[in-house]
Amino acid sequence: MTDSTGHRPEQDPRQEKFIVDADLLTADQIQGLVEEYCTRYHGLNDTESPLDEQGKVLSAVRRGDLVVWFDPVENTAGLDVPA
Numbered sequence: 001m002t003d004s005t006g007h008r009p010e011q012d013p014r015q016e017k018f019i020v021d022a023d024l025l026t027a028d029q030i031q032g033l034v035e036e037y038c039t040r041y042h043g044l045n046d047t048e049s050p051l052d053e054q055g056k057v058l059s060a061v062r063r064g065d066l067v068v069w070f071d072p073v074e075n076t077a078g079l080d081v082p083a
Helices: 027-041 050-063
Strands: 018-020 067-071 076-080
Touching (some): 027 050
Antiparallel strands (some): 067 076
């Protein structure tokens, strides 16, 4: 949406997703994100045991190939590739 001057209003930066340092989370929190990631991305691909990928996903988080993001608007977190 534009205003009468043709400028688009900027999104409030407090509403943007941001990366959370995985070292700030507990092991249980990381494990929950890993399980959610495995079931979301592997559970719908006819994979018999999507949770068998947990070790690979956890290693990717430790290497930084996957990062933890937080969405303050939705109050959700997840794993994804870094932007």
